[in-house]
Amino acid sequence: MANGFPKDNKLCGQMRIAQLYKEGKRFTAWPLRVCFQETEEQTQVLVWAPKSLFKRAVKRNHLRRLMREAYRLHQDMLGEKHYLIAFNYMDKEEQSYAVVEKAICKSLKKISERA
């Protein structure tokens, strides 16, 4: 079981991100909003907390790390297929790790079922 999260698994590039948001399927799993798309290449993930909701950089960094950590520990739930996924933090409050972990698990399960 591979629980690492190296740099190759991060989604980057303005064009590819715009394409994902344009063509990908979306759903909400509080406090997250998820956007995903199936792909032939390796799985890449984007994690994001908006500046308009969290003005302090510390809080944004913390939430991003929580989401990334939760994904890293549960990424084997996705199965054999590869996806592009974007996790957007939605809630105005800063939630604990337990809440974020639950939401990530829920959304990963949903992705593997729907795709």
Place this chain on the structure above:
RNA sequence: AGAGUAAGCCGGUCUAUCGCGCCGCAAGGUGAGGAAAGUCCGGGCAGCACAGAGCACUAUCGCGGUUAACGGCCGUCAGGCAGCAAUGUUUGGUCCCUGCUACAGAGACGAGGAAGGUGAAAGUUGAAAACUGAAAGGUGAAAGGCGGACACCGAGGUGAAACGAGCAUACGAUAGGCUGCAAUUCCAAGUAAACCGAUGUUUGAGCGCUGCUCGCGUGAGUCGGAGGGUAGGAAGCGUCAGAUUAAUGAUAGACGCCAAAUGAUGUACAAAGGACAGAUGUACGAUGUACGAUUUUGGAACAGAACCCGGCUUAUAGGCUUGCUCUUUAA
């Protein structure tokens, strides 16, 4: 002991498991703060410019020191404000030239003179009879009163300020070439040397001298519209962090810190009270106060590097050290 004040410091530690960035073949090494923040100053660094003259513009402003530099810091002088005090805070070139000082006030920055007093010109009144003359007018006609130009003396009051000044946009001294790492250099990819309008080629557009003018140089494009393409990477970023969707985290446990509760057959002090010996002692003592082992619960701030330094400013739980001041008690 309490309260205050000034200066300085700390900003949890360790272990286990799973992970991240960078360096390295690997083993391994290394990885955020006192403010990393605001971007308010200064410097390094980079690019452009640097024949000259003049005018602007911006910043600073008692004195001395410190520094690579500063508008910072340290010491000190004077004034204002707060405090019983220790101390804190704030202001600090000049008024020669150019201007400003509302309302009120006679007058407001050139002076001019108000109530009142002294003197006093013009004018007016006194002013009619009578005489003279064709008439108009003249003579009579002076004292005194009213009047108050003007000259001298000169308060009180108004107002922040009444001739004393204060202020800056004014003057003086000093400093500053301009722009900023999205600077700048290189690589890769892509496109549109096309179209429309205005203006211009010796009757000189535009550009450069990076604010303007003179002056000098250059000499055919320049500006706007609509439209097309790209927005990746490397260096800059070394001196023990260094990315470019942007690394330093998550979980569990232990210790330490803070707050509340608990309060040991515990310790110290006070003590109603009865007991024993006896005119004062001895042990006991319900109960109260303080200190407190232990246990339980909760809490732990402000905040995250993007070229780097020196300051300033702002945010900040809790704690530590030292100096000084005041109040109370004891010696």
Place this chain on the structure above:
RNA sequence: GGUCUCUUAGUUCAAUGGAUAGAACAGGGCUCUCCUAAAGCUCAGAUUUGGGUUCGAUUCCCAAAGGGACUA
């Protein structure tokens, strides 16, 4: 990251350092009308915040907060 700029009634804008901060629209009340609109009268409402300079700050200076523009 850097360079600038702005904050005044609910909204859009005025106001040499000078008296009670002005105007339009919006809002409340009254008149008119059978009712509404229009019109007329009237009322309330603001200098982003905290210091300083000044006799006196919307205005000048310093700090903070919140917007906006430009720059590869």
